[in-house]
Amino acid sequence: MTTMDSIALSRQMLDGDKMIVNMGPSHPTTHGTLRIVLELEGETITKATPEMGYLHRGVEKLGESLSYQQFIPLTDRLNYCSAIMNNVGYATAVEKLLDIQIPKRAAQIRVLMSELSRVADHIVCVGVNAVDIGAFTAFLYLFKQRETAYDLFEMAAGQRLHTSFTRIGGLFRDIPEGFVPLCERFLVECAEAIDELERLLTKNPIWHDRTKGIGVISAEDAVNWGYTGPSLRAAGVPQDLRKAQPYLGYETYDFDIPVGTTGDVFDRYLVRVEEMRQSLRIIRQVLDRLEPGPVMVDDPKVALPPKEKVYTRMESLIHHFKLIMHGMEMPVGEVYSATEAANGELGFYIVSDGGKNPYRIRVRPPCLPIFSSFESQVKGGLIADAVAVLGAMNIIAGELDR
Amino acid sequence: MIIEHIDAQLPGTVTDRHAFRGDQTIVIAGEHLLAVVDLLHREGFQLLVDITAVDWPEREQRFDVVYHWLNLASQERLRVKVPVADGGSVPSLTGSFKTANWFEREVFDMFGIGFDGHPDLRRLLTWPDFPGHALRKDFPLDGGDVFCMEGCTAPYNNGERGGR
Numbered sequence: 001m002t003t004m005d006s007i008a009l010s011r012q013m014l015d016g017d018k019m020i021v022n023m024g025p026s027h028p029t030t031h032g033t034l035r036i037v038l039e040l041e042g043e044t045i046t047k048a049t050p051e052m053g054y055l056h057r058g059v060e061k062l063g064e065s066l067s068y069q070q071f072i073p074l075t076d077r078l079n080y081c082s083a084i085m086n087n088v089g090y091a092t093a094v095e096k097l098l099d100i101q102i103p104k105r106a107a108q109i110r111v112l113m114s115e116l117s118r119v120a121d122h123i124v125c126v127g128v129n130a131v132d133i134g135a136f137t138a139f140l141y142l143f144k145q146r147e148t149a150y151d152l153f154e155m156a157a158g159q160r161l162h163t164s165f166t167r168i169g170g171l172f173r174d175i176p177e178g179f180v181p182l183c184e185r186f187l188v189e190c191a192e193a194i195d196e197l198e199r200l201l202t203k204n205p206i207w208h209d210r211t212k213g214i215g216v217i218s219a220e221d222a223v224n225w226g227y228t229g230p231s232l233r234a235a236g237v238p239q240d241l242r243k244a245q246p247y248l249g250y251e252t253y254d255f256d257i258p259v260g261t262t263g264d265v266f267d268r269y270l271v272r273v274e275e276m277r278q279s280l281r282i283i284r285q286v287l288d289r290l291e292p293g294p295v296m297v298d299d300p301k302v303a304l305p306p307k308e309k310v311y312t313r314m315e316s317l318i319h320h321f322k323l324i325m326h327g328m329e330m331p332v333g334e335v336y337s338a339t340e341a342a343n344g345e346l347g348f349y350i351v352s353d354g355g356k357n358p359y360r361i362r363v364r365p366p367c368l369p370i371f372s373s374f375e376s377q378v379k380g381g382l383i384a385d386a387v388a389v390l391g392a393m394n395i396i397a398g399e400l401d402r
Numbered sequence: 403m404i405i406e407h408i409d410a411q412l413p414g415t416v417t418d419r420h421a422f423r424g425d426q427t428i429v430i431a432g433e434h435l436l437a438v439v440d441l442l443h444r445e446g447f448q449l450l451v452d453i454t455a456v457d458w459p460e461r462e463q464r465f466d467v468v469y470h471w472l473n474l475a476s477q478e479r480l481r482v483k484v485p486v487a488d489g490g491s492v493p494s495l496t497g498s499f500k501t502a503n504w505f506e507r508e509v510f511d512m513f514g515i516g517f518d519g520h521p522d523l524r525r526l527l528t529w530p531d532f533p534g535h536a537l538r539k540d541f542p543l544d545g546g547d548v549f550c551m552e553g554c555t556a557p558y559n560n561g562e563r564g565g566r
Contacts, residue, residue, distance in 0.1 A: 053527035226501030
């Protein structure tokens, strides 16, 4: 390009009102690495081009060379705000392929931990969405509770974020002593914190101005875009896999599904807040009915035998060796199993050729279809609203890019 | 139930079917896809949950493009598989499902399967001149030398650069 050309070009750009702004890859409101190229006219967005893949680690490719048990730590790194729900979703899928039933106590603890992490995930989404818009206080009230939830994860799994709590056929271990009292305290304090959050935001006129009518989507469009989870329910579709296609005994728990009307950021906020309350209700019921019992299936072809038996009994030693060296005996076939994660339908599609490793493992991330509608949600709006919409979509880059 | 309906309305389209662990699967040819999808859409299968693919290198039609549908009213699920040869393509569903846009881009990126009629078929997760397609079975697990930019060929992809 000659100098004259470039001068002419910059003139042209100066003359027009158009301006191109990069939001991300490391922008405070993207919460992870993703980039949105915004074309602005003044403060109005005329075009938004999302660009992703910054956190692509090839989870699905890696899964093809790992055994079924070895894939569990990779599921932690999908939606890292609620790792246990990914563990549960994946283990459920493999158990469906194997056609085994996990013990009652294992299912109850899975429900308990899933709901705890749903609360933790919604706390991040709601709290951080408020911070992005400018309401810092709500975030601090809630993060104290999130800290307690993470303490509970640490007690149970030994890790705060990357829990790897499930195993195929049950759990890594039973919940320890001291877990239930702390959880009881959490139920009380978290409910208070949610009330405080609502007092801060729900009737706050500034919060209304920033969230009402932003990111409106009709129920029909939401379904067409492939929305699931709170975003779909905020648009008025009462679809929740815990009710619609119950797993882990969710049909025996008493809880309600909050539904919005307009699908805007405010409705998504309300749905998430109510879901937190419902999750606390479910946790309460789990604690009431928790009975002692095993947390792993009693099947030497699936579960590793206890260590003391491996050291003292020939048969257990052989089972241990077979499981570690050759893996589980898998049937040939394909399954798709979906669970209701914090963001929506988290699906695992597993194709097995009978080998030690999955032939193909596909993770259906809930936030990818939601994020694909980003441009249609923010086009014609103000740049400040893009931040609100992005926060309410709850995009988790680890899950988006896999 | 829906499979019988497809059979009655569009006889001969379903070339294979099986049910495993409660999952219904049908196999159809690419040229019938749009007709079947149209029927599914009218029958209430409004939520296109997922599009992905599976690579079977030893097969003549190397890939299966796999669609998952969910009927929100009856909570019925259906898996539709469309076999496609290497270098082949299937019709894009972006006309009736907006969510197909990015899912198809991802399948194109990871497997190199084309989608006819897609408005914006670019790579989604990897960058434009990424060599090869990562989820093909013959793509090396360590990724190969993907950062060689100019003047190098990718041996595992017949020397062809990425993009298209």
